[in-house]
Amino acid sequence: MDLVVIEPRRRPHCAECRQGPLPLHVLEFNAPVCLDCADLAHLVYLPRGSAALTRRAREASSLYAVVVRFNRRRGRYERQGLLVEEAALTTAEASCLADAEARARRRERDALRRAAEDVRFAGALLREILRLFPRCPQERAHEIARHTSVRGSGRVGRTAEGRSLEEGAVTAAVRASVRHLDTEYDALLTAGVSRRAARSQVASAIDAVLTSWRAGGGTPP
Structure with a gap:
């Protein structure tokens, strides 16, 4: 007791x-x-x-x-x-400090590993974007891959489908970029247009850009 x-x-x-x-x-x-x-x-x-x-x-x-x-x-x-006892506290503090240092080193290794994984994933995503949309400007493709693959962002590229580089997920990432950068979508939202109505208004403009980026001018998704 x-x-x-x-x-x-x-x-x-x-x-x-x-x-x-x-x-x-x-x-x-x-x-x-x-x-x-x-x-x-x-x-x-x-x-x-x-x-x-x-x-x-x-x-x-x-x-x-x-x-x-x-x-x-x-x-x-x-x-x-x-x-x-004071000696016991000193021993315990030294032990916990050693553990803290080990945990810090492990966190550093994990961070380096995740960073390397992110670079590899962004590279793979870039290659898939250019495979599906070979006429997409290189700088734009890089930006889409970087933006979409940010860890913890919840964006399409970090979903299970995106990590598997499924065509639908990759196309959705490219489509989102076009929606925000190449159409009046953001301005419509600022003006109070509902998200659904704004998407409907810019759908044809998005399709036109995607068509121009596809090889042979295929049918947009």
């Missing part, structure tokens, strides 16, 4: 040495006793907040005590932290 140390709201005096007011005390026979008299004064306080640090400090400390404070609203004592 854990030793319990109380952080009182009204600070009492020690029942043995009369020292006080006490920021922390233990109860012995329902009387407050200071940490010196309770032989706990050599312990250091570790506030709650880091589960890993708390667990490791507790495991490394041959003696520890749980610090609690009474919550009037909830009508119960709640844990505030631990009293542990």
Whole structure:
């Protein structure tokens, strides 16, 4: 059973040495006793907040005590932290720091891996755009691939279909670019035209651009 140390709201005096007011005390026979008299004064306080640090400090400390404070609203004592041996806290902090460094290195490796994946995906998307629309200007195709493939954007290129480079998804990405850059769609929305009506008004203009970008002037989607 854990030793319990109380952080009182009204600070009492020690029942043995009369020292006080006490920021922390233990109860012995329902009387407050200071940490010196309770032989706990050599312990250091570790506030709650880091589960890993708390667990490791507790495991490394041959003696520890749980610090609690009474919550009037909830009508119960709640844990505030631990009293542990200073050497145990130092060991736990060093262990957590090593873990933090390892996690930082792993995050860096993951970021580099994701960046490389994004470059490869954007390249593959660019090639597919130019395969479907070989007359699309190179600079425009690059911009569509870059814009569409941004990780976490929720755009067509980041959907399952887009990542699989399905023709419908790639065409939808190109169509979206044309809609915003080559038609009056955005101006219509600004003027208060509904999205559905605005799309209907610019559909033929989009089809014309896509037709001009396709090889042999095929039928637009």
